[in-house]
Amino acid sequence: MDNKEKMLHILKAYYDKKMFSKKIEFKETDFEYGRHEAAFYLSNLERDGLLEFDGEVIRTGGQRHPKYNNSVSMIWWSNADITRDGEIELKENGLI
Template sequence: MLDELDLKILKGLYDLNFNHGQKLNFTELGFESNQHAAYHLYKLQKLSYINFDEERSFTTGGRKHEKYHNNVLTIWSENFDILEKGIEEVKKRF
């Protein structure tokens, strides 16, 4: 089940890919940290809504976050691809 933050990511990626939108600002979307955003990005990839190459999309370092189980420091949103399932979800919801 997708929550509000998942949908914000999908809408942002849709706009970035199809409407010449801006790079995603995860703080403005309501995420408390890049680790929080990465948690949702991994979830969306696992559910086949988006795809990304981890090495090109994230800069990592330090210890893993206790709650979000990743050590993502920087997210490069232009390296994410929204898949057909994600596109359909955006068209259905927005």
């Protein structure tokens, strides 16, 4: 999967959470570089206005990852929600 596909996969999980009350169930092993990679995608989705963070989603700490240039000790997947723009992005990519 390329970066865009991974971000759309995360976005779709948040859409399913909103529409069908499905729990977000990502694990570190779902990403090649674990929580560092996941935090990178979450941050980009939030920056682009496709997700909205409600409280703390990414806790920084630990060793800095050389590829993603972040240090992440924990991710709270439940503290983010898809935005209207996120839903539009999914529609434009044929995922809903």
